[in-house]
Amino acid sequence: MNNNLKDDWELIVGLEVHVELGTKTKLFCGCVNQFGDEPNTNVCPVCLGLPGSLPVVNEKAVIYAMQLGRALNCSVGRSIFARKNYFYPDMPKDYQITQYDQPTNMDGYLELPSGVKIGIERAHIEEDTGKTVHVGSTGRISGSDYSLVDYNRAGVPLIEIVSYPEIRTIDQAKEYVEELRGVLLALEVSDAKMEEGSIRVDANVSVRIEGEDELRTRCEIKNVNSLRSLGRAIEYEANRQIDLYENSEIPSQETRHWDESDGRTRPGRSKEDAEDYRYFQEPDLVPLNPNTETIEMIDQGLPSFPSERRMQLATLAQMDVSEIALIVERGHDGFAAETINSGAAPQVVIKHLTNNLSDGLGELTPTAFASLIQMEESAELTSTQAKKVLGELVLQGGRPQEVAAQFGLEAVDTDELETLINQLITDYPDEWERFCGGEKKVQGFFVGEVMKSTRGQADGKVINQILNERISD
Amino acid sequence: MSPSVPDSFVTAESISEKVKSGEWSAVEILDKYLSQIEQHESEVHAFNTVLEGEARAAARETDKRVASGETLGPLAGVPIAVKDNLCTKGIRTTASSRILENWKPPYDATVVQKLFSAGATLIGKTNMDEFAMGSSTENSAFGPTRNPHDLSCVPGGSSGGSAAAVAAGFAPISIGSDTGGSIRQPASLCGVVGVKPTYGGVSRYGLLAFASSLDQIGPFANTVRDAAIVHEVIGGHDPKDSTSISEPFPSFLDGLDHGVEGLKIGIISELMGGIEGISPEVIGKTREAASVLSANGALIEEVSIPASLYCLSSYYLIAPAEASSNLSRYDGVRYGLRVQGETLAEMNINTRTNGFGNEVKRRIMLGTYALSAGYYDAYYGKALKVRRLLAQNFDEVYSKFDVLLSPTSPCTAFKLGEKTSDPMTMYVNDVCTIPSNLVGHPAISVPFASGNDGMPIGVQILVPPMQEALMYRVASTLESAKSNEQ
Amino acid sequence: MTEPISEEEVAHVAHLARLRLSDQELEIFTRQLGAVLEHAKDVEALQLDGIEPMSHPFPLENVTREDEVGEMLEREKVLDQAPAAEDGRFQVPQILGEQP
Ligand SMILES: [Mg+2]
Numbered sequence A: 001m002n003n004n005l006k007d008d009w010e011l012i013v014g015l016e017v018h019v020e021l022g023t024k025t026k027l028f029c030g031c032v033n034q035f036g037d038e039p040n041t042n043v044c045p046v047c048l049g050l051p052g053s054l055p056v057v058n059e060k061a062v063i064y065a066m067q068l069g070r071a072l073n074c075s076v077g078r079s080i081f082a083r084k085n086y087f088y089p090d091m092p093k094d095y096q097i098t099q100y101d102q103p104t105n106m107d108g109y110l111e112l113p114s115g116v117k118i119g120i121e122r123a124h125i126e127e128d129t130g131k132t133v134h135v136g137s138t139g140r141i142s143g144s145d146y147s148l149v150d151y152n153r154a155g156v157p158l159i160e161i162v163s164y165p166e167i168r169t170i171d172q173a174k175e176y177v178e179e180l181r182g183v184l185l186a187l188e189v190s191d192a193k194m195e196e197g198s199i200r201v202d203a204n205v206s207v208r209i210e211g212e213d214e215l216r217t218r219c220e221i222k223n224v225n226s227l228r229s230l231g232r233a234i235e236y237e238a239n240r241q242i243d244l245y246e247n248s249e250i251p252s253q254e255t256r257h258w259d260e261s262d263g264r265t266r267p268g269r270s271k272e273d274a275e276d277y278r279y280f281q282e283p284d285l286v287p288l289n290p291n292t293e294t295i296e297m298i299d300q301g302l303p304s305f306p307s308e309r310r311m312q313l314a315t316l317a318q319m320d321v322s323e324i325a326l327i328v329e330r331g332h333d334g335f336a337a338e339t340i341n342s343g344a345a346p347q348v349v350i351k352h353l354t355n356n357l358s359d360g361l362g363e364l365t366p367t368a369f370a371s372l373i374q375m376e377e378s379a380e381l382t383s384t385q386a387k388k389v390l391g392e393l394v395l396q397g398g399r400p401q402e403v404a405a406q407f408g409l410e411a412v413d414t415d416e417l418e419t420l421i422n423q424l425i426t427d428y429p430d431e432w433e434r435f436c437g438g439e440k441k442v443q444g445f446f447v448g449e450v451m452k453s454t455r456g457q458a459d460g461k462v463i464n465q466i467l468n469e470r471i472s473d
Numbered sequence B: 001m002s003p004s005v006p007d008s009f010v011t012a013e014s015i016s017e018k019v020k021s022g023e024w025s026a027v028e029i030l031d032k033y034l035s036q037i038e039q040h041e042s043e044v045h046a047f048n049t050v051l052e053g054e055a056r057a058a059a060r061e062t063d064k065r066v067a068s069g070e071t072l073g074p075l076a077g078v079p080i081a082v083k084d085n086l087c088t089k090g091i092r093t094t095a096s097s098r099i100l101e102n103w104k105p106p107y108d109a110t111v112v113q114k115l116f117s118a119g120a121t122l123i124g125k126t127n128m129d130e131f132a133m134g135s136s137t138e139n140s141a142f143g144p145t146r147n148p149h150d151l152s153c154v155p156g157g158s159s160g161g162s163a164a165a166v167a168a169g170f171a172p173i174s175i176g177s178d179t180g181g182s183i184r185q186p187a188s189l190c191g192v193v194g195v196k197p198t199y200g201g202v203s204r205y206g207l208l209a210f211a212s213s214l215d216q217i218g219p220f221a222n223t224v225r226d227a228a229i230v231h232e233v234i235g236g237h238d239p240k241d242s243t244s245i246s247e248p249f250p251s252f253l254d255g256l257d258h259g260v261e262g263l264k265i266g267i268i269s270e271l272m273g274g275i276e277g278i279s280p281e282v283i284g285k286t287r288e289a290a291s292v293l294s295a296n297g298a299l300i301e302e303v304s305i306p307a308s309l310y311c312l313s314s315y316y317l318i319a320p321a322e323a324s325s326n327l328s329r330y331d332g333v334r335y336g337l338r339v340q341g342e343t344l345a346e347m348n349i350n351t352r353t354n355g356f357g358n359e360v361k362r363r364i365m366l367g368t369y370a371l372s373a374g375y376y377d378a379y380y381g382k383a384l385k386v387r388r389l390l391a392q393n394f395d396e397v398y399s400k401f402d403v404l405l406s407p408t409s410p411c412t413a414f415k416l417g418e419k420t421s422d423p424m425t426m427y428v429n430d431v432c433t434i435p436s437n438l439v440g441h442p443a444i445s446v447p448f449a450s451g452n453d454g455m456p457i458g459v460q461i462l463v464p465p466m467q468e469a470l471m472y473r474v475a476s477t478l479e480s481a482k483s484n485e486q
Numbered sequence C: 001m002t003e004p005i006s007e008e009e010v011a012h013v014a015h016l017a018r019l020r021l022s023d024q025e026l027e028i029f030t031r032q033l034g035a036v037l038e039h040a041k042d043v044e045a046l047q048l049d050g051i052e053p054m055s056h057p058f059p060l061e062n063v064t065r066e067d068e069v070g071e072m073l074e075r076e077k078v079l080d081q082a083p084a085a086e087d088g089r090f091q092v093p094q095i096l097g098e099q100p
């Protein structure tokens, strides 16, 4: 696949996705977990890291984490919390409570719509940091005069999902994030909004010459806020590394930040702040150790996931998974199945859902949708007319027959079209000669003329059919 | 001149009873202690903050409630001194550190809440080694506390202020915290009872953490019974502390007078001469205590806890490691001291460099080192294994013995400044008390004798986790044997 | 185990812990930390292979709380204790370098 990389270079990407869980309260305290409130109003001694305060784990967050783990085909076992020590003002204790060598979820995979399985190394529970705004001329961290910290987000439960470096193209990287969103939405464990930061993606990027077995030095790219910038950041970073190699230099392993405004990645911390997080077991918390019944209960409660749903719809519609993936992503697969089950032609159902119903289904019911498709199939309506009726059904609801009648829509019948076409052949003998001689573009002229005299109410398919019959006459 | 240490003190129990019956007024009681403070606090310096106004108001409230016929708790009208590392809402809580000199917490520690619910009157916040790091209370940013028995001597530490407050008659009871002996060792040096409860027995919520897996809050008192009463008040499950034990403990007061007949008591041989540095005098007095218990029907034998030889090494890696992380939050951003700097990092560095004393810095650096990449396995990792080994040793011994006995402190109270030049010399003070913290078991120090210098000597009684009732029973036997003797 | 700590290592550790040491302090602390670490070497005498490290003194598991909203603090009271605040937020000096 094309990665816009120079020839012979292969892209290697592993993604670390941070997901904010949609619990009512934070991970270790009873403060409200809510985006967009007045700064420092959802805080207490625990999430402010006040001296003497102690964390207690939110049971719901643990359940969500285990559900996600099982959805990602992970093994879920005994886990312990650890402290990751580093100074930063948005982290109230100057350490983050996370999981290190014994995470809740290990060794799973995510299957992409393209059929590729991307391995998941781990999915662990950790707390979010607060938010810092930088005050000064630039509004960015560099060049700011000072910064202001809001701890409303500090302590919000996160799951960090770490993939193996098995992603090979930019499209796969995007597909992976989309698919993960689908899983999160199906589980209802997160609102999964990238633009509000409830999903945040870091990309570990490296490159190697195709055919190499060893992985080369990777850089971790942070601050990627949309799928588009994910693609751009990976591409920029891969090419930066290739350029270094081709100049006989070696990239250093480091964290780099994506700068959306100028489309570059930049090193984060200075070298002297070498990362030494001094992880150790969090003494204020005890291990989590779900028993087999808990895991079984979680498994039984899981909803069906995009990959299964794609398989189901593809089987029902007798189409390829890739053709119906979009419909599943939009959550319209149940609707599609109902319409198909009431007798509508699957191809047409999928066509309309893909092309004409991207903004939602509105007042449309599967029954009305199925009758409309039947009308279209029996040539009572042309596809253009059907599309118009469909738009109305989405807005107002109702039965397609009535809507079509209201608009005075009715496909011109075949006899009438034959008469019209006979007349055109007589009126334009030269053009007809050229058409019969194989000049295909003249076909458009005849179709256009028919549409003109029927004010667009003719079915293009039927016109083409009649024209072709006449040639062979 | 030393404060006149009364021969016998009024117990917390009798204060509470008489306040509740209306015989004594809480205000009167409080005034008695406040006047003792007024006379001697300038010499002893047991407090960082004396809460005269707040305490008077609380005592008046207690008297009003008694008058209106309300049922009050077991510490009704009892003045209590609380170590300055326990959060008190709206009241300065400093941990004896410049970095928190003016910090007023917006909440009460669970223990403080429980004391208030039991009717106690908070009389002041006591001096301590900065962030509980020390064994002499000389590491306080606000000056040392002195031993009421001899003002040229230290009271021990880190809860030296709380121990001295009870010894000097500033309060009948007080609260301390014990991470490696910080209640028991000063109790021994000041001649009072001091208890380190089972880890998880008393909530740590609101205790400024030193080493989270070792810290426990406990009482000081003049009598074993008072200590048990306070312990019952502050103990119990707290959902705010994940390490809090949810099962109920058997009553500490029932059976206090049941004696020691038939109990198998082991004397830890490593702490009776096996380890260097424990004074022969202290060892001798501990043997005397054993004889007293034997005379009361207990079976005494020497036992070995081999891993206790390595406790000091283990403790002085684990405690600093946890402390280095716990003390990161004092960065000048959200509360406490800030010393300005051009950049955030400079501000952090200026604040911490100026705000922390040398012992705290030493332990932060030691702990940072023990956890850092490349050294974790050699230091911290090994220390955790020694800890396991020690726990196995104890399990084995407790399969044959009910109770263990040892000295509390290797020596009697030493002179101020005597051990400050070399940290290792100071650390050795904790050698007898550290094992209980590493394994999370309860232990008590009971005043038993006096040394040739006239200073108090305590004896330590150790029991398996959650067996405090047994611990208090043995301690009570020793206590009454001692008073009968005199 | 390794040899007692060097001045460079102490300086590095001080840097990690956000402490500044004078030259004299560096020398003193290096000596003192060295003594503690030297003492810690005594555990080398122990056979510790295969022994499970012990992080917690009491073996509890699965301690959690329900996902219920609890008491929160008033912002004024929180910011009242802050060394510097602005716009309902905690103020800090210029930050060099992004979050790691
Ligand atoms: Mg993380």
Ligand SMILES: [Zn+2]
Pocket: A026, A029, A030, A031, A042, A043, A044, A045, A046, A047, A048, A155
């Ligand atoms: Zn909170």
